[in-house]
């Protein structure tokens with residue numbers, strides 16, 4: 001297996017991404033290591049092939065943004081919008097993630113071993129997100145489809161205006177947002193959580209999670225909804 | 230003999246200015262429903278607009294070009310700042326972003342066909358890119374909206390430019406809206422939503438807040454597209470001077486400024502009529518901002534909101550726009566608000582269908598209902614048959630041709646060999662309001678209200 005190393009201290013981000021969009025896509029290498037990322041933004045965005053990318057250190061905004069098929073690991077922490085609009089593949093953050101992690105992801109798996117900031121999983125459209133730590137306020141805002149597993153606690157207004165996405169939280173939830181509700185865990189839920197924890201390589205008791213989904217009371221305009229739109 | 234005064238039964242017909250029938254109706258509706266009204270199209274109130282400006286044609290001090298013979302160029306380049314592949318258009322008149330969902334797939338195809346024939350661009354909208362529009366449009370601008378419905382990297386790569394939508398003139402600060410009647414299986418699938426729900430969507434982008442973040446977001450889109458495609462930023466007109474400056478700082482190649490007259494498929498009426506500034510004021514502020522930053526000719530300006538005629542286009546260009554985008558005018562060219570529709574080779578009356586939705590031809594703003602009597606803003610399998618891509622494309626092409634002929638003939642009359650040579654100096658205003666907003670002298674004077682004496 002051929003592995004190529006890009007040193008962002010001496011190579012430009014543009015060169016790295018160009019390589020990932022062209023040579024890597026043509027299958028010239030199977031794995032790429034990025035050293036000295038030093039918080040650079042937009043590392044490994046728009047990948048469209050089953051390559052493995054390891055970022056050794058911290059990444060800035062949108063690392064792994066719009067990923068398709070690639071497996072991207074960030075050994076440090078990630079900035080805003082890590083794995084945003086991911087379609088498939090995997091983005092794995094060993095450290096913490098900032099705001100909007102996995103925003104609008106349509107597919108694939110985003111794993112954050114540490115905590116995630118505000119609005120984690122906002123507008124989620126089918127992706128799966130597993131957070132080893134806690135998530136900030138407004139997480140899963142308007143999440144439409146997909147699953148979030150939160151092993152720590154959740155901040156305020158979790159799942160506000162939720163559509164069909166389903167959230168599982170092990171710790172405490174500071175408050176639920178409009179239209180989100182706790183629901184009983186079924187065997188299928190436990191299996192889903194167990195499966196995602198397994199894929200994320202995190203060890204928690206899947207039975208200890210609570211399920212949150214939409215009450216669907218805001219799906220249609222009506223005057224009795226007390227303007228919670 | 231006693232003379233009796235003549236008594237008439239005195240029925241007062243004095244309508245209150247503040248509580249006119251429209252207002253009474255509004256209050257009764259509010260009391261009946263407990264919800265704000267949602268409707269389509271743009272502001273209906275009277276606003277200063279391009280009709281309040283006139284051109285100073287050539288005469289003694291300048292000479293005109295022969296209207297029919299001498300060349301007048303209309304070629305338009307957008308996105309020359311950073312993009313490797315700028316957008317090249319034959320005419321400076323483009324089709325504004327209107328979503329599949331608000332419009333039928335037939336209409337989307339009609340827009341693409343007509344635009345391609347005329348050498349101009351079309352734009353996707355909230356809800357993603359359809360095959361119909363990609364295939365029929367030579368040049369397609371792909372919108373990146375707060376909702377991100379259907380947004381995906383394959384379509385980013387398939388697009389010719391990306392337009393980051395911050396807001397629309399009809400609803401600056403408001404999010405998208407599509408009522409359940411229009412959330413058909415196909416629309417729901419593209420947007421990842423349950424069928425038939427009243428879709429309300431976010432007004433803020435999910436992964437950035439503020440211009441510093443936007444700069445990084447734009448860089449992301451550039452990286453994904455390998456710096457090939459122009460990035461547009463679209464703003465609804467409010468604090469346009471500052472917004473345009475911030476958009477330039479964020480790295481936009483092209484800025485789209487949409488004034489308050491701009492159309493929509495569905496929004497709260499209180500937004501349509503009460504938020505935002507008129508296009509006339511917005512163009513001036515946008516151009517001032519670009520001049521301030523020395524960005525004229527580097528960052529291009531597209532203006533929309535109430536562009537209806539070739540004269541409107543010419544005036545927008547003279548004020549400093551590089552191109553215009555049209556929404557409502559395009560719908561009208563396709564038959565919106567017409568009494569009839571054309572199907573299977575004959576004309577049919579749409580009257581009953583207007584009545585059924587509480588509208589009438591000439592007054593309709595009922596796009597939100599999904600029951601467009603002429604088959605434009607609908608997802609209904611029967612109604613959408615009322616507009617075929619062929620017929621729609623023909624009318625739209627004629628409309629665009631007419632606008633372009635008017636534009637070039639006005640430019641020639643002003644002595645210009647290129648429509649982009651039209652300049653502010655060619656215009657004066659007919660009203661004090663328009664003069665102040667557009668920063669142009671009142672006709673026959675040197676007076677620009679608000680700029681000294």
Ligand SMILES: Cc1cc2nc3c(=O)[nH]c(=O)nc-3n(C[C@H](O)[C@H](O)[C@H](O)COP(=O)(O)O)c2cc1C
Nearest residue numbers: 325326327328354355491492493494534535556557
């Ligand atoms: C039916 C309809 C749908 C629209 N959908 C969108 C949209 O999805 N995204 C967007 O940025 N603007 C949308 N707009 C606004 C147009 O892009 C454009 O800003 C406006 O129509 C310009 O003003 P005009 O209608 O007066 O020409 C829509 C407008 C109409 C009439």
Ligand code: SF4
Nearest residue numbers: 565566593595596601
């Ligand atoms: S005729 Fe159709 S497109 Fe025109 S305003 Fe009415 S519903 Fe909208």
